[in-house]
Amino acid sequence: MHCLRSLVYQLGRRPIRNKSMFFCYNKKNVQESSRYYGTEIKIEDESDTIVRELCKGNDNLEKKLKVLMLEVEVMRQDGRCAPDNIHSDQWERLLEMPSRKQRTNYLTFLWKIEKKKENEKSRKEARRKELVESPPEYIKEFPDDVLYGIKHQSMFLRIRDQSINMFDNYRALTAMIHGQSLVIDCSYEEHMVWRETVNAAKQMTFVFGDNRIHKDPFNLHLCNVEQKGEFMKQLRKNIPSLDEPWFPMNIHTKGYLDLFPKDKLVYLTPHCREELTYFDPDAVYIVGCMVDKINNEPLSLAKAKRDGLKMAKLPLDRYIEWAPGSKKNLNINHMIPILLDLKLTGDWEFALKHVPRRKLMETKILAMQQRFSNTSLNREDFLKSSKIVRRNSSLSIIEKKLKSKKTLYDDDNI
Numbered sequence: 001m002h003c004l005r006s007l008v009y010q011l012g013r014r015p016i017r018n019k020s021m022f023f024c025y026n027k028k029n030v031q032e033s034s035r036y037y038g039t040e041i042k043i044e045d046e047s048d049t050i051v052r053e054l055c056k057g058n059d060n061l062e063k064k065l066k067v068l069m070l071e072v073e074v075m076r077q078d079g080r081c082a083p084d085n086i087h088s089d090q091w092e093r094l095l096e097m098p099s100r101k102q103r104t105n106y107l108t109f110l111w112k113i114e115k116k117k118e119n120e121k122s123r124k125e126a127r128r129k130e131l132v133e134s135p136p137e138y139i140k141e142f143p144d145d146v147l148y149g150i151k152h153q154s155m156f157l158r159i160r161d162q163s164i165n166m167f168d169n170y171r172a173l174t175a176m177i178h179g180q181s182l183v184i185d186c187s188y189e190e191h192m193v194w195r196e197t198v199n200a201a202k203q204m205t206f207v208f209g210d211n212r213i214h215k216d217p218f219n220l221h222l223c224n225v226e227q228k229g230e231f232m233k234q235l236r237k238n239i240p241s242l243d244e245p246w247f248p249m250n251i252h253t254k255g256y257l258d259l260f261p262k263d264k265l266v267y268l269t270p271h272c273r274e275e276l277t278y279f280d281p282d283a284v285y286i287v288g289c290m291v292d293k294i295n296n297e298p299l300s301l302a303k304a305k306r307d308g309l310k311m312a313k314l315p316l317d318r319y320i321e322w323a324p325g326s327k328k329n330l331n332i333n334h335m336i337p338i339l340l341d342l343k344l345t346g347d348w349e350f351a352l353k354h355v356p357r358r359k360l361m362e363t364k365i366l367a368m369q370q371r372f373s374n375t376s377l378n379r380e381d382f383l384k385s386s387k388i389v390r391r392n393s394s395l396s397i398i399e400k401k402l403k404s405k406k407t408l409y410d411d412d413n414i
Contacts, residue, residue, distance in 0.1 A: 050088050054095070061095070068094055072107065080104075081111040093194070172212035172248030179219040180343065181284045183256045183265075184332065187224035188290035189231050191299060196291040201234035204289060206333035208239065208249060214340045221250045221259065222289075231289075257307060260284045267304035270329045272311040275318075279342045287335050314338065316355070319348050326359040 047069060055062040068091070075082040086094075090110060097103045146153055184204070189197060204222075211217045225232060236242050242251075256265060267286045268276070286309070288300040304311045314335075316328060330338075334354050341351040357363045 050091055053088055054092055065091065065095060068103075071100075071103075075104075075107065081108040083107065083110040083114045085114065086110065096194075168212045169246075169248050172217055173246075175211075175217040176219050176248055176250070179217060180281060181221055181260065182218035182336070182339070183221045183223050183260070183284060183286040185224060185256065185286055185288045185300075185303075186222055186226075186231060187255075187303070188288060188299060189226060189229050191295050191297075192291060193294060194230065196293060197230045198234050199291045200289055200332075201231055201238060203291070203331050203333040204231075204235055205238040207336045210333065210337050211340065212248065214337075214344075216340070216344050218336070218340065218343075219250070221252060221256070223252050223254065223256045223259065225251055225253055227253065256284075256286060262307075262309070266310045266312055267300065267307075268313065268335065269298070269300040269304060269311055270313050271298035271301040272304075272313050274312050275315040276312040277315070279339070279346065281343065285339065287332055287339075289332055291331070292329070314352075315348065316352070319352050320355060320359075321361040323359055323361045323364040330355065 051062055051065055055065060072082050072086070076084075094103055094106065097106065140147070148154060184207070189200075192200065208220070211220060239247075241247055242249075252259060264282065264284045265286060266276075266280070266283045267288075269288065286304075288303075290299065292299075301311065314330075316322075322328060334356065337354040338351045341354070342348065345351065
């Protein structure tokens with residue numbers, strides 16, 4: 001111990017001349033050591049790939065993306081809602097969001113979707129283990145008995161999902177040759193925000209599915225389509241075989257005036273005055289593909305007037321009693337099934353069954369009756385709690401008119 005202390009003391013007093021004995025900070029020595037003792041392996045991280053794909057050499061964008069990745073990683077470390085796997089298109093969407101609150105809401109949305117998929121996967125795995133470990137449901141009374149049912153013999157022919165899919169596509173392909181044409185106007189993408197565009201693509205996916213399973217489908221034409229736009233990008237996500245040559249739907253970058261005669265075109269818009277009294281099998285109806293949650297301007301009416309086309313709206317007020325506060329405009333995944341059933345039967349009441357039940361007065365009344373039956377309040381207290389009693393409800397119609405005509409210069413109000 002005494003010798004060790006004296007050695008340390010001597011080393012502390014004397015300067016070390018050959019420091020390479022203790023340190024190997026020389027770059028040459030590091031390269032030689034790596035040459036003899038191992039090989040340097042470069043592993044490209046997934047984040048580097050995303051940065052290279054999105055930034056494409058843009059230094060400012062690369063810096064912004066790395067800061068954003070660091071922000072997401074801090075959210076994960078803090079235990080906040082942030083998904084573990086984020087795709088390149090989702091990073092691109094995050095780059096376009098200006099505020100942190102928008103990014104947090106979007107990351108929470110992605111986190112919920114990811115957890116939903118994980119829970120679904122775990123449920124399927126648990127169900128599979130349960131089916132494997134469960135005992136057989138059927139017990140033979142005699143060894144030569146024949147068992148019928150699932151996983152056993154059956155007297156019915158099994159029709160697989162692929163066969164049903166091919167049959168539905170065949171029906172849609174037949175409609176492309178012999179069916180009535182229907183135009184979906186996709187020229188409103190610039191008037192919609194990103195979320196509305198995603199909803200429009202989702203509704204269009206439902207339209208394609210509802211059309212091809214119908215008994216008498218339309219020959220769908222998507223006009224004024226921007227191939228590199230966000231709408232087509234989301235639609236290709238929902239329908240991966242959209243660009244295949246056999247796909248049973250017509251997609252045009254041209255307008256409907258370049259494809260059909262002008263005298264046969266009828267634009268269906270809820271903002272016009274003329275009602276569609278009967279369904280014309282020779283007409284080519286046009287439905288605008290737009291989700292107007294933010295922008296409520298009558299864009300379809302303005303476009304139909306600008307093109308000089310006939311206009312019509314569905315006679316919804318004749319056959320439907322709307323609930324208070326309900327919007328009378330319908331989505332395209334409601335409009336197309338209505339037109340399909342109207343073409344097949346000609347019955348408006350049967351065709352308008354596709355209108356959402358939440359918009360009808362009947363649904364509101366049934367919900368109110370159910371709430372009233374589950375409460376112990378009397379009628380007046382229940383109406384007051386439900387905020388249904390309006391002001392001046394005890395006044396007659398004439399008194400309401402007279403009161404509305406009064407001004408500040410009346411004697412009673414001075």
